[in-house]
Amino acid sequence: MKPLLDTVENFLRGLARAQFFLVSTLAAIPAALLRPRLLMQQIYSVGVLSLVITVISGMFIGMVLGLQGYRTLVGFGAETSLGTFVALVTVRELGPVVTALLFAGRAGSALTAEIGLMRATDQLSAMEMMAVDPIQRVIAPRFIAGCLSLPLLAAIFCVMAIGISGGHLIGVELLGVDAGSYWTQIQGAVEFEDIWNGVVKSLVFAVVISWIAVYQGYHAAPNSEGVSRATRNTVVTSSLAILALDFVLTAFMFRGF
């Protein structure tokens, strides 16, 4: 019983520390916004460099959806609804969730490792001793960059999966679904609310991943094992958080149906 209580206590303590850390990060955001060059650099390394993996994954997921959707729908003679199927699945679920998972693996882990190594090599201490607040100079710009990048990446993912290659390439070009009905079905079925919900989801995921990544890096034990543990924690915790939050958000968003 005692180990269990200890684990719970540790978890709650960690959560409290993480919340406190989030508050100080949020408080540092205005100052960080005044350093646009620093912010650009971070958006580049967090967002732009995650583009390739996002685009490629979007293509493949769209192609798989095209094949699976067509196979199922053609049995009912409803293959013209392929567009609706691909678009709704992508916009509502796979776009935000898969992009977030990829983002946690690609950018979240990199953020944690970078900040953790800065901690291990005394760079953060050096900043403090130079009277520069590392939360303002290091943490906040990376946090903002993460929050801005993920929703945009998710949008690009959706475009890749539905239109440019994925569903369209397989369904229309390869399997011969009529292009007109593919697009009209999408236009008719996808509501603004669907897109908005997808945006909200990926914004929430973005905040959570960026929060976990910078927190883990900043509090990593200053040695190689500590950095490796922190990186692993970032990927595991944010993946689980994404999936759990996705359920909660979905339950709230679509409870009317």
Add this chain to the structure above:
Amino acid sequence: MPAPPAAESNPLVRARGLHFAFGPRVIFEGVDIDLKRGQVTTLMGPSGTGKTTLLRLIGGQYRPAQGTVEFDGTDVHRLSRRELLDLRKHMGIMFQNGALLTDLTVFENVAFPIREHTKLPESMIRDLVLMKLHAVGLRGARDLYPHELSGGMARRVAMARAIALDPQLVMYDEPLTGLDPISMGVAMRLIRSLNDALGLTSIIVSHDVAETLSISDYAYIISNGKVVAEGTPDQVRASRSEWAQQFLKGEPDGPVHFHYDAPDYAKDLMGAAP
């Protein structure tokens, strides 16, 4: 360098009765230290005696359990965060491995504190940085990144950065560890000459006895949380403390045991010990 008479009674840093512990591990049990103005003071002691911790206490990164640290008459640990950050502009620190910001060039590393804390025009920042880099002999390395520097060069860049804002106090954390003899000599001479030329007060934390004593005005030896010897280099060398003598002569056994606490060897091998 002879210190002005007033400096004797008015040290730049005055630590009194410092107590500090990491959880159960006691680091300091009542340590008094003065850093006199204009002098180079060395703090020596075996690894793990909290030498670096003392620098962090002076810089206000750690808070002592008891005791005070005064910097130029101000109690460091009673300041608000903002006041503390302001105070730190008067301190420069060189960390053990330089702790240069790895995503910036040498030039930008030295310019970093100047850019953060002043609104000087770019041309003046350039001049200032080149002057600091020239002082450490690395004006030609301005465009290199930290990973392109040798250990000795990285520390010299860190020195240039530490003096970038013309601080009153410069703290050197293990400035010699891992350096070859040439770089060591260069670093030592630099610490002394920067101190005298810029009118600084310096503290060196080190366990390289001969090298650091040779350029110091005053030295402390710390062991087991207490100051075991202090004085001018000659006084320290002549200290009758067993701890100090073992440390200065590098003897493997003495008050600091060679063996970590362990059960009886023979019994241990026979499996009798728990």
